[in-house]
Amino acid sequence: MSLFNVMDISSTGMHAESVRLNTTASNIANANTVSSSYGDTYxxxxxxxxxxLNEANDKQTKGAGVRVLGIVESERPLQIEYAPHNPMADENGYIYKPNVNIVEEMADMMSASKAYETNVQVADTTKQIFRRVLQLGQSR
Incomplete structure (x- = not known):
């Protein structure tokens, strides 16, 4: 594996963790929203x-790294609460709250932040190795 592959892996890892951080932030931002219907609830x-991971002879793949395949909605049931005086209540007096668990989202955010930081450190270390290799070539 070359140092260029290490940079590819690190950069795709940073992109993936950035998507994870943004998704988690969106979940936290919408955690306290309410709706009057199940289908409209966040x-x-x-x-x-x-x-x-590309094979040495495989020229069709883009290289080693992390790919974001997409973003999926959670299958967990929504929170349904009886609140007949709430202006968002449906005709039966129920409001619907998102299936966001703040504690899990905060843990996920800390994990994504640490993973992003690790990828940055790998990229920085790789750059330092590149510089040292170039310095070795100049001293001859």
């Missing part, structure tokens, strides 16, 4: 990642 979203 549902927690989570990114789906895939690793990609």
């Amino acid at each position: 549902k927690a979203r989570h990114p789906v990642f895939s690793t990609s």
